[in-house]
Amino acid sequence: MQDAMSQRDSGSDGLQNRNIKDLIKGYVDNNLSRRQFLAGLAGLGLSASAASSLAKDFNPFVTRSDDADPQPLPGWARSVHGTGGQLIVEQLKAAGVEHLFINASSGQGPVLDALVDEPNMHIIKAVEEGNLVGMADGYARASGKTPFVMFARPGLPNGMTMMFNAWKDYIPMVVLTDDVPVAMLGQDGFEAMDHMSSMTQTMTKWHWNSGAISRIPEDLRRAFKFASTRPSGPVFLSVPNDLIAERSEAVIMDQTKFQVPMRIAPDPAAIRQIAKILLEAQNPVILAGDEIGYCDAQQEVVELAELLGATVTTSLATTWSKPFPCVHPLYMETYVPTSRFPGKVDVLLNLGSRMPLAFGDKLQIESSVKLIQIRLDSANLARVYPTDHAVIADIKLATAALIEEVNRQAPSQSHLKRIAGERLQRVRTNKGQRREVLTEIAKRRWNDAPLSGERLINELEKHLDKDSIVVSENDTYRYHIDHYFRFGPEDKGFFANAGFALGWGLPAAFGVKLALPDKPVVSIVSDGGFLFSGPQPLWSYARHKAPIIVIVMNNRSYNDERNRILQLRGRSYETGLDMSCYLGDPDVNYAQLASGFGVEGEVIDDADSIKAAVQRAQSATKEGRAYLLDVHVARTGPLANSTWHPEYHISSLRSRQV
Numbered sequence: 001m002q003d004a005m006s007q008r009d010s011g012s013d014g015l016q017n018r019n020i021k022d023l024i025k026g027y028v029d030n031n032l033s034r035r036q037f038l039a040g041l042a043g044l045g046l047s048a049s050a051a052s053s054l055a056k057d058f059n060p061f062v063t064r065s066d067d068a069d070p071q072p073l074p075g076w077a078r079s080v081h082g083t084g085g086q087l088i089v090e091q092l093k094a095a096g097v098e099h100l101f102i103n104a105s106s107g108q109g110p111v112l113d114a115l116v117d118e119p120n121m122h123i124i125k126a127v128e129e130g131n132l133v134g135m136a137d138g139y140a141r142a143s144g145k146t147p148f149v150m151f152a153r154p155g156l157p158n159g160m161t162m163m164f165n166a167w168k169d170y171i172p173m174v175v176l177t178d179d180v181p182v183a184m185l186g187q188d189g190f191e192a193m194d195h196m197s198s199m200t201q202t203m204t205k206w207h208w209n210s211g212a213i214s215r216i217p218e219d220l221r222r223a224f225k226f227a228s229t230r231p232s233g234p235v236f237l238s239v240p241n242d243l244i245a246e247r248s249e250a251v252i253m254d255q256t257k258f259q260v261p262m263r264i265a266p267d268p269a270a271i272r273q274i275a276k277i278l279l280e281a282q283n284p285v286i287l288a289g290d291e292i293g294y295c296d297a298q299q300e301v302v303e304l305a306e307l308l309g310a311t312v313t314t315s316l317a318t319t320w321s322k323p324f325p326c327v328h329p330l331y332m333e334t335y336v337p338t339s340r341f342p343g344k345v346d347v348l349l350n351l352g353s354r355m356p357l358a359f360g361d362k363l364q365i366e367s368s369v370k371l372i373q374i375r376l377d378s379a380n381l382a383r384v385y386p387t388d389h390a391v392i393a394d395i396k397l398a399t400a401a402l403i404e405e406v407n408r409q410a411p412s413q414s415h416l417k418r419i420a421g422e423r424l425q426r427v428r429t430n431k432g433q434r435r436e437v438l439t440e441i442a443k444r445r446w447n448d449a450p451l452s453g454e455r456l457i458n459e460l461e462k463h464l465d466k467d468s469i470v471v472s473e474n475d476t477y478r479y480h481i482d483h484y485f486r487f488g489p490e491d492k493g494f495f496a497n498a499g500f501a502l503g504w505g506l507p508a509a510f511g512v513k514l515a516l517p518d519k520p521v522v523s524i525v526s527d528g529g530f531l532f533s534g535p536q537p538l539w540s541y542a543r544h545k546a547p548i549i550v551i552v553m554n555n556r557s558y559n560d561e562r563n564r565i566l567q568l569r570g571r572s573y574e575t576g577l578d579m580s581c582y583l584g585d586p587d588v589n590y591a592q593l594a595s596g597f598g599v600e601g602e603v604i605d606d607a608d609s610i611k612a613a614v615q616r617a618q619s620a621t622k623e624g625r626a627y628l629l630d631v632h633v634a635r636t637g638p639l640a641n642s643t644w645h646p647e648y649h650i651s652s653l654r655s656r657q658v
Helices: 002-009 014-028 034-043 048-057 084-094 106-115 129-143 153-168 196-203 213-228 241-245 268-280 298-308 395-409 413-444 453-463 478-484 505-515 527-533 536-543 559-567 571-575 590-595 607-622
Strands: 077-083 099-102 122-125 148-151 173-179 206-209 234-240 247-253 284-288 311-314 331-334 347-351 370-375 389-392 469-473 493-495 521-526 548-554 600-604 627-632
Touching (some): 014 077, 084 241, 099 106, 099 129, 106 173, 122 536, 129 153, 129 527, 129 536, 148 153, 153 196, 173 213, 196 234, 213 234, 213 247, 234 241, 268 370, 268 389, 284 298, 298 395, 298 413, 331 413, 370 395, 413 453, 413 478, 453 478, 453 548, 453 607, 469 505, 505 521, 505 536, 505 548, 527 548, 548 590, 590 600, 590 627
Parallel strands (some): 099 122, 099 148, 173 234, 206 234, 370 389, 469 493, 469 521, 548 627, 600 627
Antiparallel strands (some): 077 247
């Protein structure tokens, strides 16, 4: 016993001694089996022989039917004895988590205690839960990893705003909150709500309430499994805070043992039929979606498009990435059902995209079009649009199979090259004409005051670093961003969101920068979007020294919302009164606002200032500092020049003036 105790004391601190004493007490009090006792000692660093020797020394004081030496755990599993917070941290380590997106809460104290001695796990902090989730969302999009988010239970409604965006775009994440102690469940106590996890049901792949401390690691493993398995999405887990603080033993397992690869090969018969349809098509169009990026299929999709000479489009309202190089001659930007080019579409091949938005039975594809859909998402495949061929498959595997089958069925390679060449030339001609029109529009608005979106985006395209990552949350100017920026593998990168819950852009840019620290990151947000989340994310920018350029497109209005309201031709339209969308009173100075958080910035209200301001911003970020540009841009559409808004002053309601 003395030898074992000496090994235990050697290099141990007082905390470890107390942990061993706790284990011994549990063993002697018959609360732990011999196997649990030995596993707990191993978790504290004792060798198997030392742990066995110590257990034998206590044999006179205990009676056990399980005195046989336990079977050792496999290399991918280990037993840990500690608080629920320690079990959470240990299972996160086993899942490869490096960054924990955390907002301060007393309920997570044991988790924070466990992180004190974990220098390779980093706390990423925000001061509001929605921003915390938005940061994790951007990190997941840019890294492909599943982030872990933890905040206090009253912040769940805040966090759910950004969880909605993640749900719409299949972004994986695990969100955990503490709950009231088990004994207080159902009592309507402090910060309590009944069935808390059910609040998240409509925007999570799985939601669960942990009920036992020893099951916390298992629940976490399952949460990461559900979140990361494609089609991915958010998962919610709640744990009573007394379980987070209590001590117990549990087995920690490597998360790789619970990964489910979704490299599903397509049905060969379906591939043969689809290849035949594509070869017989007169005007095939490929609708490229975000699943192309998930499946690392960009190269195969480009090869298939070039093989067929097929026009490639995306659905702007349902796509958050740039799954096809925008500079490619076959790319024709946003899908438009009424477009005159490339003529009457007879085959639409959807590769990993949500379909264009339908309005009831008003579909954006004519019934004569043969619709082929290849996706990972079985729930939304053929959900609204009648589909001739619906295939569940990995996009990379399916596209590679299509390339092989098209080549096999083609009458000859010369035949394929001739048809593809003719189509490519038609696309080049049409794309050139469109480019001329866009250039002419930009020229007409080049010297407008306030700044036109055309001028600003062209200037940014010219002066921003070529490899910049643009994180866009901008409704009014999203078409300008789409048309005038160059996105692709050799050009700028792009992230947006198709959930459109405002307030995503600023925190998401932080997450993208965390995932891609060597890339210049530029957050382009509308003033309305900034006000939804800001300025709280700037606190995180400053705290974590995140060198990001923020460009606020400040038109002092919810511009597109005003235009949509007026399109209804109601009383607002008849009277010419903007009842809710003008933001110019008060006229917010976003640069001054940023300075309060230690972020430098400046106002740009003329075109000649753009180049120098962008250079100052880039210099600041290269030195490790964030920089904000408050750019005054023009409002567009009906009532663009109106500053009228209904005035209702609370100060006038006072019974007497003071």
